Amino acid sequence: MQKAVVIGSGVAGLAGAIRLSLKGFDVLVLERNPSFGGKLAQWSKNGYRFDLGPSLFTMPQFLDELFELAGKDPRTYFNYQKLDADCKYFWKDGTTFTMYAEENKLSQELDKVFPNENQAVQKRLEKAALRYERIGHIFTEKNLRSARTWLSKDVAKALTKLPSYKLNSSMHQENSKDFSDAKLVQLFDRYATYNGSNPYEAPAILNMIPHLEHGFGAFFPKGGMRSIPTALKTLAEELGVQFRFDEEVQSISLSKKKVTSVKTKHHEYPCNLVLTNVDVWYTYNKLLPNTNPPKKQLEQERSSSAVIYYWGVKQAFPELDIHNILFSDDYKKEFKSIFQDKQLPKDPTIYIHRSSPLEQEDAPNGCENWFVMINAPAAKKDNWNAIQDEYRQTVIDKINAVLNTNLESLIEVEHRLNPASIDSNTGSYLGALYGTSSNGKYAAFLRHANTNSNIKGLYFCGGSVHPGGGIPLCLQSAKIAVDLIP
Numbered sequence: 289m290q291k292a293v294v295i296g297s298g299v300a301g302l303a304g305a306i307r308l309s310l311k312g313f314d315v316l317v318l319e320r321n322p323s324f325g326g327k328l329a330q331w332s333k334n335g336y337r338f339d340l341g342p343s344l345f346t347m348p349q350f351l352d353e354l355f356e357l358a359g360k361d362p363r364t365y366f367n368y369q370k371l372d373a374d375c376k377y378f379w380k381d382g383t384t385f386t387m388y389a390e391e392n393k394l395s396q397e398l399d400k401v402f403p404n405e406n407q408a409v410q411k412r413l414e415k416a417a418l419r420y421e422r423i424g425h426i427f428t429e430k431n432l433r434s435a436r437t438w439l440s441k442d443v444a445k446a447l448t449k450l451p452s453y454k455l456n457s458s459m460h461q462e463n464s465k466d467f468s469d470a471k472l473v474q475l476f477d478r479y480a481t482y483n484g485s486n487p488y489e490a491p492a493i494l495n496m497i498p499h500l501e502h503g504f505g506a507f508f509p510k511g512g513m514r515s516i517p518t519a520l521k522t523l524a525e526e527l528g529v530q531f532r533f534d535e536e537v538q539s540i541s542l543s544k545k546k547v548t549s550v551k552t553k554h555h556e557y558p559c560n561l562v563l564t565n566v567d568v569w570y571t572y573n574k575l576l577p578n579t580n581p582p583k584k585q586l587e588q589e590r591s592s593s594a595v596i597y598y599w600g601v602k603q604a605f606p607e608l609d610i611h612n613i614l615f616s617d618d619y620k621k622e623f624k625s626i627f628q629d630k631q632l633p634k635d636p637t638i639y640i641h642r643s644s645p646l647e648q649e650d651a652p653n654g655c656e657n658w659f660v661m662i663n664a665p666a667a668k669k670d671n672w673n674a675i676q677d678e679y680r681q682t683v684i685d686k687i688n689a690v691l692n693t694n695l696e697s698l699i700e701v702e703h704r705l706n707p708a709s710i711d712s713n714t715g716s717y718l719g720a721l722y723g724t725s726s727n728g729k730y731a732a733f734l735r736h737a738n739t740n741s742n743i744k745g746l747y748f749c750g751g752s753v754h755p756g757g758g759i760p761l762c763l764q765s766a767k768i769a770v771d772l773i774p
Protein backbone atom coordinates (compact mmCIF):
# COMPACT_ATOMS: atom_id res chain seq x y z
CA MET A 289 0.00 0.00 0.00
CA GLN A 290 1.32 3.47 -0.90
CA LYS A 291 2.01 5.68 2.13
CA ALA A 292 0.76 9.27 2.29
CA VAL A 293 1.58 11.83 4.96
CA VAL A 294 -0.74 14.79 5.44
CA ILE A 295 0.95 17.70 7.25
CA GLY A 296 -1.62 19.63 9.29
CA SER A 297 -5.18 18.83 10.29
CA GLY A 298 -7.08 21.95 9.21
CA VAL A 299 -10.33 21.32 7.32
CA ALA A 300 -8.41 20.87 4.07
CA GLY A 301 -5.93 18.44 5.65
CA LEU A 302 -8.79 16.39 7.12
CA ALA A 303 -10.70 16.38 3.82
CA GLY A 304 -7.50 15.46 1.99
CA ALA A 305 -6.80 12.59 4.40
CA ILE A 306 -10.30 11.20 3.78
CA ARG A 307 -9.93 11.47 0.00
CA LEU A 308 -6.44 9.89 0.05
CA SER A 309 -7.73 7.03 2.13
CA LEU A 310 -10.63 6.48 -0.26
CA LYS A 311 -8.08 6.48 -3.09
CA GLY A 312 -6.31 3.52 -1.46
CA PHE A 313 -3.46 5.21 0.43
CA ASP A 314 -2.28 4.33 3.91
CA VAL A 315 -2.66 7.79 5.48
CA LEU A 316 -0.92 9.40 8.45
CA VAL A 317 -1.80 12.96 9.59
CA LEU A 318 0.91 14.83 11.50
CA GLU A 319 -0.30 17.84 13.47
CA ARG A 320 1.92 20.13 15.52
CA ASN A 321 -0.92 21.24 17.84
CA PRO A 322 -2.35 19.00 20.59
CA SER A 323 -5.68 18.89 18.72
CA PHE A 324 -7.10 18.83 15.17
CA GLY A 325 -9.05 21.42 13.18
CA GLY A 326 -6.52 24.25 12.71
CA LYS A 327 -8.41 27.55 12.68
CA LEU A 328 -11.63 25.76 13.72
CA ALA A 329 -10.55 25.61 17.35
CA GLN A 330 -12.71 26.37 20.38
CA TRP A 331 -12.29 27.87 23.86
CA SER A 332 -14.51 27.48 26.93
CA LYS A 333 -14.67 29.12 30.36
CA ASN A 334 -17.27 29.49 33.13
CA GLY A 335 -20.13 28.04 31.08
CA TYR A 336 -19.29 29.97 27.88
CA ARG A 337 -18.08 28.20 24.71
CA PHE A 338 -16.58 30.08 21.75
CA ASP A 339 -15.61 28.95 18.26
CA LEU A 340 -12.29 30.73 17.80
CA GLY A 341 -12.20 30.83 13.99
CA PRO A 342 -14.93 30.71 11.35
CA SER A 343 -18.50 31.54 12.35
CA LEU A 344 -20.21 31.57 8.96
CA PHE A 345 -20.80 28.19 7.34
CA THR A 346 -21.66 28.23 3.64
CA MET A 347 -21.91 25.61 0.87
CA PRO A 348 -22.41 22.61 3.19
CA GLN A 349 -22.75 20.42 0.11
CA PHE A 350 -18.94 20.29 -0.16
CA LEU A 351 -18.76 18.79 3.32
CA ASP A 352 -21.65 16.35 2.80
CA GLU A 353 -19.95 15.13 -0.37
CA LEU A 354 -17.07 13.65 1.67
CA PHE A 355 -19.39 11.42 3.71
CA GLU A 356 -21.36 10.41 0.63
CA LEU A 357 -18.12 9.48 -1.15
CA ALA A 358 -17.36 7.14 1.75
CA GLY A 359 -20.84 5.62 1.41
CA LYS A 360 -22.04 7.19 4.68
CA ASP A 361 -25.04 9.31 5.57
CA PRO A 362 -23.64 12.75 6.48
CA ARG A 363 -26.58 13.38 8.82
CA THR A 364 -25.47 10.63 11.18
CA TYR A 365 -22.16 12.52 11.68
CA PHE A 366 -23.15 16.10 11.47
CA ASN A 367 -26.16 18.39 11.19
CA TYR A 368 -26.85 22.02 10.42
CA GLN A 369 -29.67 24.49 10.07
CA LYS A 370 -30.27 27.27 7.56
CA LEU A 371 -30.37 30.71 9.16
CA ASP A 372 -33.40 33.02 8.69
CA ALA A 373 -31.08 35.93 8.02
CA ASP A 374 -27.60 36.13 6.48
CA CYS A 375 -26.64 39.16 8.54
CA LYS A 376 -28.03 42.24 10.31
CA TYR A 377 -26.39 45.58 9.55
CA PHE A 378 -26.22 48.63 11.85
CA TRP A 379 -25.16 52.19 10.99
CA LYS A 380 -24.35 54.95 13.47
CA ASP A 381 -27.35 57.06 12.41
CA GLY A 382 -29.66 54.34 13.76
CA THR A 383 -30.45 52.67 10.41
CA THR A 384 -30.62 48.86 10.57
CA PHE A 385 -31.14 46.39 7.74
CA THR A 386 -31.54 42.62 7.89
CA MET A 387 -30.55 40.55 4.87
CA TYR A 388 -33.29 37.93 5.23
CA ALA A 389 -32.85 34.59 3.50
CA GLU A 390 -36.47 34.29 2.44
CA GLU A 391 -37.22 36.39 -0.68
CA ASN A 392 -40.56 37.95 0.41
CA LYS A 393 -39.18 38.94 3.79
CA LEU A 394 -36.11 40.41 2.14
CA SER A 395 -38.25 42.34 -0.33
CA GLN A 396 -40.37 43.80 2.50
CA GLU A 397 -37.23 44.79 4.40
CA LEU A 398 -35.80 46.45 1.28
CA ASP A 399 -39.05 48.39 0.76
CA LYS A 400 -38.84 49.54 4.37
CA VAL A 401 -35.16 50.55 4.51
CA PHE A 402 -34.11 51.14 0.89
CA PRO A 403 -37.43 51.76 -0.89
CA ASN A 404 -35.87 52.79 -4.21
CA GLU A 405 -33.35 49.96 -4.40
CA ASN A 406 -35.44 46.80 -4.24
CA GLN A 407 -35.04 46.04 -7.94
CA ALA A 408 -31.35 46.90 -7.94
CA VAL A 409 -30.73 44.39 -5.13
CA GLN A 410 -32.78 41.66 -6.83
CA LYS A 411 -30.87 42.27 -10.07
CA ARG A 412 -27.56 42.14 -8.26
CA LEU A 413 -28.39 38.79 -6.61
CA GLU A 414 -29.35 37.39 -10.01
CA LYS A 415 -26.11 38.70 -11.53
CA ALA A 416 -24.11 37.12 -8.71
CA ALA A 417 -25.80 33.75 -9.33
CA LEU A 418 -25.15 33.95 -13.06
CA ARG A 419 -21.47 34.77 -12.54
CA TYR A 420 -21.08 31.82 -10.19
CA GLU A 421 -22.80 29.49 -12.65
CA ARG A 422 -20.69 30.75 -15.56
CA ILE A 423 -17.25 30.98 -14.01
CA GLY A 424 -17.32 30.67 -10.21
CA HIS A 425 -17.86 26.94 -10.17
CA ILE A 426 -15.00 26.38 -12.64
CA PHE A 427 -12.67 28.41 -10.43
CA THR A 428 -13.65 26.52 -7.28
CA GLU A 429 -13.69 23.03 -8.77
CA LYS A 430 -10.86 22.85 -11.32
CA ASN A 431 -7.10 22.90 -11.50
CA LEU A 432 -6.37 26.16 -13.36
CA ARG A 433 -2.89 24.96 -14.40
CA SER A 434 -4.26 22.14 -16.53
CA ALA A 435 -4.67 22.43 -20.31
CA ARG A 436 -7.66 20.11 -19.98
CA THR A 437 -9.45 22.72 -17.85
CA TRP A 438 -8.86 25.48 -20.41
CA LEU A 439 -9.89 23.29 -23.34
CA SER A 440 -13.14 22.17 -21.72
CA LYS A 441 -16.54 23.24 -23.09
CA ASP A 442 -17.43 24.93 -19.77
CA VAL A 443 -14.40 27.21 -19.90
CA ALA A 444 -14.86 28.02 -23.60
CA LYS A 445 -18.44 29.06 -22.82
CA ALA A 446 -17.36 31.09 -19.79
CA LEU A 447 -14.69 32.90 -21.81
CA THR A 448 -17.24 34.14 -24.37
CA LYS A 449 -18.77 36.21 -21.54
CA LEU A 450 -15.45 37.72 -20.43
CA PRO A 451 -16.48 41.42 -20.69
CA SER A 452 -19.45 40.80 -18.37
CA TYR A 453 -17.05 39.74 -15.56
CA LYS A 454 -15.77 43.35 -15.30
CA LEU A 455 -12.15 42.45 -14.62
CA ASN A 456 -11.17 46.09 -15.12
CA SER A 457 -13.53 47.48 -12.49
CA SER A 458 -13.27 47.07 -8.75
CA MET A 459 -16.09 45.66 -6.66
CA HIS A 460 -16.65 49.16 -5.27
CA GLN A 461 -16.83 50.74 -8.73
CA GLU A 462 -19.47 48.27 -9.85
CA ASN A 463 -21.41 48.63 -6.59
CA SER A 464 -21.36 52.44 -6.88
CA LYS A 465 -22.81 52.14 -10.37
CA ASP A 466 -25.49 49.61 -9.46
CA PHE A 467 -26.75 51.18 -6.22
CA SER A 468 -27.59 54.79 -5.49
CA ASP A 469 -27.74 54.53 -1.70
CA ALA A 470 -24.25 54.75 -0.14
CA LYS A 471 -25.28 52.33 2.63
CA LEU A 472 -26.08 49.61 0.10
CA VAL A 473 -22.79 50.26 -1.70
CA GLN A 474 -21.04 49.71 1.63
CA LEU A 475 -23.07 46.59 2.35
CA PHE A 476 -22.17 44.99 -1.00
CA ASP A 477 -18.53 46.22 -0.75
CA ARG A 478 -18.27 44.25 2.48
CA TYR A 479 -18.43 40.92 0.61
CA ALA A 480 -14.76 41.53 -0.35
CA THR A 481 -13.89 40.75 3.26
CA TYR A 482 -15.29 37.22 2.86
CA ASN A 483 -11.92 36.31 1.39
CA GLY A 484 -9.91 38.97 3.18
CA SER A 485 -9.76 41.45 0.30
CA ASN A 486 -10.23 45.17 -0.26
CA PRO A 487 -13.36 46.15 -2.25
CA TYR A 488 -11.51 49.15 -3.71
CA GLU A 489 -8.90 46.80 -5.26
CA ALA A 490 -10.63 43.45 -5.73
CA PRO A 491 -12.13 42.93 -9.22
CA ALA A 492 -15.88 43.28 -9.72
CA ILE A 493 -16.16 39.61 -10.71
CA LEU A 494 -16.02 38.95 -6.95
CA ASN A 495 -19.43 40.55 -6.66
CA MET A 496 -20.54 36.94 -7.11
CA ILE A 497 -19.70 36.31 -3.43
CA PRO A 498 -23.22 37.24 -2.17
CA HIS A 499 -24.48 34.25 -4.13
CA LEU A 500 -22.33 31.90 -2.03
CA GLU A 501 -24.00 33.23 1.10
CA HIS A 502 -27.46 34.34 0.01
CA GLY A 503 -28.01 32.03 -2.98
CA PHE A 504 -26.81 28.82 -1.32
CA GLY A 505 -27.72 30.02 2.17
CA ALA A 506 -25.99 30.79 5.46
CA PHE A 507 -25.93 27.80 7.82
CA PHE A 508 -25.03 26.99 11.40
CA PRO A 509 -23.83 23.53 12.45
CA LYS A 510 -25.41 21.82 15.43
CA GLY A 511 -22.85 21.91 18.22
CA GLY A 512 -21.06 24.89 16.69
CA MET A 513 -18.39 25.25 14.02
CA ARG A 514 -16.09 22.90 15.92
CA SER A 515 -18.42 20.04 14.98
CA ILE A 516 -17.16 20.36 11.37
CA PRO A 517 -13.59 19.12 12.00
CA THR A 518 -14.90 16.74 14.67
CA ALA A 519 -17.13 15.01 12.10
CA LEU A 520 -14.32 14.91 9.54
CA LYS A 521 -11.87 13.39 12.01
CA THR A 522 -14.41 10.73 13.03
CA LEU A 523 -14.91 9.75 9.38
CA ALA A 524 -11.16 9.78 8.71
CA GLU A 525 -10.50 7.46 11.66
CA GLU A 526 -13.26 5.09 10.56
CA LEU A 527 -11.51 4.88 7.21
CA GLY A 528 -8.26 3.93 8.94
CA VAL A 529 -6.44 7.30 8.87
CA GLN A 530 -3.87 7.58 11.71
CA PHE A 531 -3.26 10.82 13.61
CA ARG A 532 -0.22 12.02 15.59
CA PHE A 533 -0.59 15.23 17.58
CA ASP A 534 2.15 17.44 19.05
CA GLU A 535 4.19 16.24 16.10
CA GLU A 536 5.56 19.24 14.23
CA VAL A 537 7.00 18.51 10.80
CA GLN A 538 10.42 20.11 10.41
CA SER A 539 11.25 19.13 6.85
CA ILE A 540 10.11 17.24 3.78
CA SER A 541 12.92 15.06 2.37
CA LEU A 542 13.45 14.73 -1.35
CA SER A 543 15.57 12.46 -3.46
CA LYS A 544 15.95 13.10 -7.19
CA LYS A 545 13.16 15.69 -6.96
CA LYS A 546 10.79 13.16 -5.47
CA VAL A 547 9.28 13.10 -1.98
CA THR A 548 10.77 10.33 0.17
CA SER A 549 9.95 11.14 3.80
CA VAL A 550 8.82 13.68 6.35
CA LYS A 551 10.93 14.52 9.41
CA THR A 552 9.81 15.69 12.84
CA LYS A 553 12.02 16.33 15.88
CA HIS A 554 12.21 12.67 16.91
CA HIS A 555 10.92 10.67 13.92
CA GLU A 556 11.26 10.16 10.23
CA TYR A 557 8.19 8.95 8.31
CA PRO A 558 8.98 7.40 4.91
CA CYS A 559 6.25 8.02 2.34
CA ASN A 560 5.41 8.07 -1.36
CA LEU A 561 3.29 11.18 -1.18
CA VAL A 562 2.97 14.33 0.95
CA LEU A 563 -0.12 16.52 1.09
CA THR A 564 0.80 19.74 2.88
CA ASN A 565 -1.99 21.68 4.61
CA VAL A 566 0.60 24.09 6.00
CA ASP A 567 0.50 27.67 4.71
CA VAL A 568 2.42 27.61 1.43
CA TRP A 569 4.77 30.37 2.71
CA TYR A 570 5.87 28.17 5.63
CA THR A 571 5.90 25.02 3.49
CA TYR A 572 8.65 26.51 1.30
CA ASN A 573 10.46 28.64 3.88
CA LYS A 574 10.56 26.07 6.69
CA LEU A 575 9.86 22.59 5.35
CA LEU A 576 11.64 22.80 1.98
CA PRO A 577 14.62 25.09 2.69
CA ASN A 578 16.75 23.64 -0.11
CA THR A 579 14.32 24.07 -2.98
CA ASN A 580 13.82 27.09 -5.19
CA PRO A 581 10.72 28.81 -3.79
CA PRO A 582 8.16 30.21 -6.27
CA LYS A 583 9.01 33.83 -5.42
CA LYS A 584 6.14 35.49 -7.27
CA GLN A 585 3.50 33.46 -5.46
CA LEU A 586 5.09 33.80 -2.04
CA GLU A 587 5.31 37.57 -2.45
CA GLN A 588 1.62 37.93 -3.26
CA GLU A 589 -0.19 40.29 -0.89
CA ARG A 590 -1.65 38.49 2.13
CA SER A 591 -5.34 38.61 2.92
CA SER A 592 -6.46 40.68 5.89
CA SER A 593 -6.07 39.36 9.41
CA ALA A 594 -8.17 40.25 12.46
CA VAL A 595 -8.18 41.28 16.08
CA ILE A 596 -10.83 39.31 17.92
CA TYR A 597 -12.29 39.62 21.42
CA TYR A 598 -14.31 36.68 22.76
CA TRP A 599 -16.56 38.07 25.45
CA GLY A 600 -18.94 36.23 27.73
CA VAL A 601 -21.70 38.83 28.17
CA LYS A 602 -24.15 38.53 31.09
CA GLN A 603 -27.15 39.97 29.26
CA ALA A 604 -29.32 38.98 26.29
CA PHE A 605 -29.38 41.34 23.28
CA PRO A 606 -32.58 40.51 21.35
CA GLU A 607 -31.85 43.34 18.89
CA LEU A 608 -28.86 41.35 17.56
CA ASP A 609 -29.08 38.56 14.99
CA ILE A 610 -26.64 35.64 14.71
CA HIS A 611 -24.29 37.61 12.43
CA ASN A 612 -24.15 41.39 12.89
CA ILE A 613 -22.16 44.23 11.39
CA LEU A 614 -21.69 47.66 12.94
CA PHE A 615 -20.44 49.71 10.01
CA SER A 616 -17.80 52.46 10.05
CA ASP A 617 -18.56 55.92 8.63
CA ASP A 618 -15.76 55.92 6.06
CA TYR A 619 -15.18 52.52 4.45
CA LYS A 620 -12.49 53.77 2.04
CA LYS A 621 -10.43 55.17 4.90
CA GLU A 622 -10.87 51.92 6.84
CA PHE A 623 -9.49 49.77 3.99
CA LYS A 624 -6.64 52.24 3.42
CA SER A 625 -5.67 51.79 7.09
CA ILE A 626 -5.73 48.00 6.79
CA PHE A 627 -4.09 47.40 3.41
CA GLN A 628 -1.87 50.46 2.85
CA ASP A 629 -1.03 51.96 6.24
CA LYS A 630 -1.01 48.52 7.93
CA GLN A 631 -2.77 49.97 10.97
CA LEU A 632 -5.97 49.19 12.81
CA PRO A 633 -8.72 51.56 11.64
CA LYS A 634 -9.58 54.43 14.01
CA ASP A 635 -13.29 53.96 13.23
CA PRO A 636 -13.64 50.20 12.68
CA THR A 637 -16.43 48.13 11.19
CA ILE A 638 -17.22 45.61 13.93
CA TYR A 639 -18.55 42.08 13.39
CA ILE A 640 -20.46 40.52 16.30
CA HIS A 641 -21.47 36.87 16.22
CA ARG A 642 -23.24 34.92 18.94
CA SER A 643 -24.08 31.25 18.70
CA SER A 644 -25.83 31.09 22.10
CA PRO A 645 -29.32 31.94 20.70
CA LEU A 646 -29.02 28.72 18.61
CA GLU A 647 -26.95 26.64 21.02
CA GLN A 648 -28.19 27.15 24.57
CA GLU A 649 -25.17 25.32 25.96
CA ASP A 650 -22.80 27.95 24.57
CA ALA A 651 -23.62 30.44 27.36
CA PRO A 652 -25.24 30.45 30.83
CA ASN A 653 -28.95 31.25 30.98
CA GLY A 654 -29.70 34.85 29.97
CA CYS A 655 -26.09 35.39 28.78
CA GLU A 656 -24.43 35.42 25.35
CA ASN A 657 -21.08 34.34 23.85
CA TRP A 658 -19.89 37.26 21.75
CA PHE A 659 -17.28 36.85 19.03
CA VAL A 660 -16.23 40.43 18.22
CA MET A 661 -13.95 40.76 15.20
CA ILE A 662 -12.30 43.73 13.50
CA ASN A 663 -10.41 43.39 10.22
CA ALA A 664 -6.71 44.04 10.72
CA PRO A 665 -3.58 44.13 8.58
CA ALA A 666 -1.67 40.87 8.15
CA ALA A 667 1.50 42.55 9.30
CA LYS A 668 4.46 41.75 11.48
CA LYS A 669 4.54 43.89 14.62
CA ASP A 670 6.39 43.19 17.86
CA ASN A 671 3.59 44.52 20.00
CA TRP A 672 0.28 43.13 18.71
CA ASN A 673 -0.76 42.27 22.29
CA ALA A 674 -0.22 45.84 23.49
CA ILE A 675 -1.99 47.23 20.41
CA GLN A 676 -4.96 44.97 21.06
CA ASP A 677 -5.02 46.01 24.75
CA GLU A 678 -5.26 49.65 23.79
CA TYR A 679 -7.78 49.06 20.98
CA ARG A 680 -10.24 47.33 23.31
CA GLN A 681 -11.68 50.67 24.48
CA THR A 682 -12.25 51.88 20.87
CA VAL A 683 -14.25 48.72 20.19
CA ILE A 684 -16.27 48.93 23.40
CA ASP A 685 -17.02 52.65 22.90
CA LYS A 686 -18.35 52.00 19.42
CA ILE A 687 -20.53 49.06 20.48
CA ASN A 688 -21.87 51.14 23.38
CA ALA A 689 -22.76 53.99 21.02
CA VAL A 690 -24.53 51.81 18.44
CA LEU A 691 -26.31 49.42 20.82
CA ASN A 692 -26.83 51.98 23.59
CA THR A 693 -25.35 49.79 26.30
CA ASN A 694 -22.54 49.64 28.85
CA LEU A 695 -20.65 46.63 27.58
CA GLU A 696 -17.67 46.83 29.96
CA SER A 697 -19.92 46.14 32.96
CA LEU A 698 -21.38 43.03 31.24
CA ILE A 699 -18.17 41.19 30.28
CA GLU A 700 -17.64 38.12 32.48
CA VAL A 701 -14.95 36.21 30.59
CA GLU A 702 -12.51 37.25 27.89
CA HIS A 703 -10.18 35.65 25.37
CA ARG A 704 -8.32 37.28 22.46
CA LEU A 705 -6.63 36.61 19.15
CA ASN A 706 -4.63 38.96 16.93
CA PRO A 707 -2.47 38.59 13.79
CA ALA A 708 0.55 37.39 15.80
CA SER A 709 -1.38 34.76 17.78
CA ILE A 710 -3.28 33.57 14.69
CA ASP A 711 0.11 33.07 13.02
CA SER A 712 1.61 31.22 15.98
CA ASN A 713 -1.51 29.10 16.72
CA THR A 714 -2.29 27.97 13.19
CA GLY A 715 0.86 28.60 11.16
CA SER A 716 -0.83 31.16 8.94
CA TYR A 717 1.90 33.52 7.71
CA LEU A 718 1.37 37.02 9.24
CA GLY A 719 -1.97 35.84 10.62
CA ALA A 720 -3.76 36.13 7.26
CA LEU A 721 -7.23 34.59 7.61
CA TYR A 722 -7.52 33.54 3.96
CA GLY A 723 -3.97 33.05 2.60
CA THR A 724 -3.42 35.64 -0.12
CA SER A 725 -5.81 38.48 -0.94
CA SER A 726 -7.77 38.77 -4.19
CA ASN A 727 -6.76 42.42 -4.60
CA GLY A 728 -5.97 43.02 -8.27
CA LYS A 729 -7.31 41.74 -11.57
CA TYR A 730 -5.57 38.39 -11.64
CA ALA A 731 -4.66 37.85 -7.97
CA ALA A 732 -7.17 35.07 -7.44
CA PHE A 733 -5.78 33.22 -10.46
CA LEU A 734 -2.16 33.53 -9.33
CA ARG A 735 -2.47 31.60 -6.07
CA HIS A 736 -0.05 28.69 -5.73
CA ALA A 737 -1.34 25.58 -7.50
CA ASN A 738 -2.14 22.28 -5.76
CA THR A 739 1.10 20.72 -7.06
CA ASN A 740 4.68 21.75 -7.77
CA SER A 741 5.66 20.44 -11.18
CA ASN A 742 9.32 20.19 -10.07
CA ILE A 743 8.66 17.93 -7.07
CA LYS A 744 7.07 14.56 -7.62
CA GLY A 745 4.71 13.37 -4.91
CA LEU A 746 4.14 16.79 -3.31
CA TYR A 747 0.59 18.18 -3.19
CA PHE A 748 -0.83 21.32 -1.56
CA CYS A 749 -4.18 22.03 0.04
CA GLY A 750 -5.67 24.69 2.33
CA GLY A 751 -6.51 28.36 2.37
CA SER A 752 -3.17 29.61 1.03
CA VAL A 753 -3.33 27.72 -2.29
CA HIS A 754 -5.85 27.41 -5.13
CA PRO A 755 -8.81 27.99 -4.97
CA GLY A 756 -8.31 29.99 -1.72
CA GLY A 757 -9.47 30.50 1.85
CA GLY A 758 -12.75 29.90 3.63
CA ILE A 759 -14.12 26.48 4.57
CA PRO A 760 -15.80 25.65 1.23
CA LEU A 761 -12.75 26.56 -0.87
CA CYS A 762 -10.38 24.75 1.50
CA LEU A 763 -12.51 21.60 1.12
CA GLN A 764 -12.33 22.05 -2.66
CA SER A 765 -8.54 22.50 -2.53
CA ALA A 766 -8.26 19.00 -1.07
CA LYS A 767 -10.49 17.61 -3.81
CA ILE A 768 -8.52 19.29 -6.61
CA ALA A 769 -5.19 18.16 -5.09
CA VAL A 770 -6.17 14.51 -4.59
CA ASP A 771 -7.85 14.32 -8.02
CA LEU A 772 -4.49 15.32 -9.54
CA ILE A 773 -2.75 12.21 -8.14
CA PRO A 774 -2.28 9.79 -11.05
Ligand code: FAD
Pocket residue numbers: 295296297298299300301318319320321324325326327328340341342343344345346535536537538565566567594596710713714715716721722749750751752756757758759760762
Ligand atom coordinates in the same frame (compact mmCIF):
# COMPACT_ATOMS: atom_id res chain seq x y z
P1 FAD B 1 -5.67 25.68 8.90
O1 FAD B 1 -6.91 25.82 9.67
O2 FAD B 1 -4.87 26.89 8.61
O3 FAD B 1 -4.79 24.59 9.63
C1 FAD B 1 -3.48 24.28 9.28
C2 FAD B 1 -3.00 23.23 10.27
O4 FAD B 1 -1.64 22.90 9.97
C3 FAD B 1 -3.02 23.73 11.71
O5 FAD B 1 -3.69 22.80 12.51
C4 FAD B 1 -1.54 23.83 12.07
O6 FAD B 1 -1.29 23.60 13.45
C5 FAD B 1 -0.95 22.74 11.20
N1 FAD B 1 0.48 22.91 10.96
C6 FAD B 1 1.12 24.05 10.57
N2 FAD B 1 2.43 23.82 10.45
C7 FAD B 1 2.64 22.51 10.76
C8 FAD B 1 3.80 21.67 10.82
N3 FAD B 1 5.02 22.13 10.52
N4 FAD B 1 3.65 20.37 11.18
C9 FAD B 1 2.41 19.87 11.48
N5 FAD B 1 1.29 20.63 11.46
C10 FAD B 1 1.40 21.93 11.09
N6 FAD B 1 -13.91 30.81 6.78
C11 FAD B 1 -15.23 30.62 6.54
O7 FAD B 1 -15.59 29.82 5.66
N7 FAD B 1 -16.18 31.29 7.26
C12 FAD B 1 -15.85 32.18 8.24
O8 FAD B 1 -16.72 32.75 8.91
C13 FAD B 1 -14.47 32.40 8.51
N8 FAD B 1 -14.09 33.23 9.50
C14 FAD B 1 -12.81 33.18 9.96
C15 FAD B 1 -12.49 33.83 11.15
C16 FAD B 1 -11.20 33.71 11.68
C17 FAD B 1 -10.88 34.39 12.97
C18 FAD B 1 -10.23 32.95 11.00
C19 FAD B 1 -8.84 32.78 11.58
C20 FAD B 1 -10.52 32.35 9.78
C21 FAD B 1 -11.81 32.45 9.26
N9 FAD B 1 -12.19 31.79 8.07
C22 FAD B 1 -13.51 31.66 7.76
C23 FAD B 1 -11.18 31.16 7.21
C24 FAD B 1 -11.05 29.66 7.50
O9 FAD B 1 -10.96 29.45 8.88
C25 FAD B 1 -9.81 29.11 6.84
O10 FAD B 1 -9.77 29.44 5.46
C26 FAD B 1 -9.72 27.59 6.98
O11 FAD B 1 -10.15 27.13 8.21
C27 FAD B 1 -8.27 27.21 6.74
O12 FAD B 1 -8.16 25.82 6.77
P2 FAD B 1 -6.87 25.08 6.28
O13 FAD B 1 -7.27 23.73 5.87
O14 FAD B 1 -6.12 25.92 5.30
O15 FAD B 1 -5.95 24.90 7.56
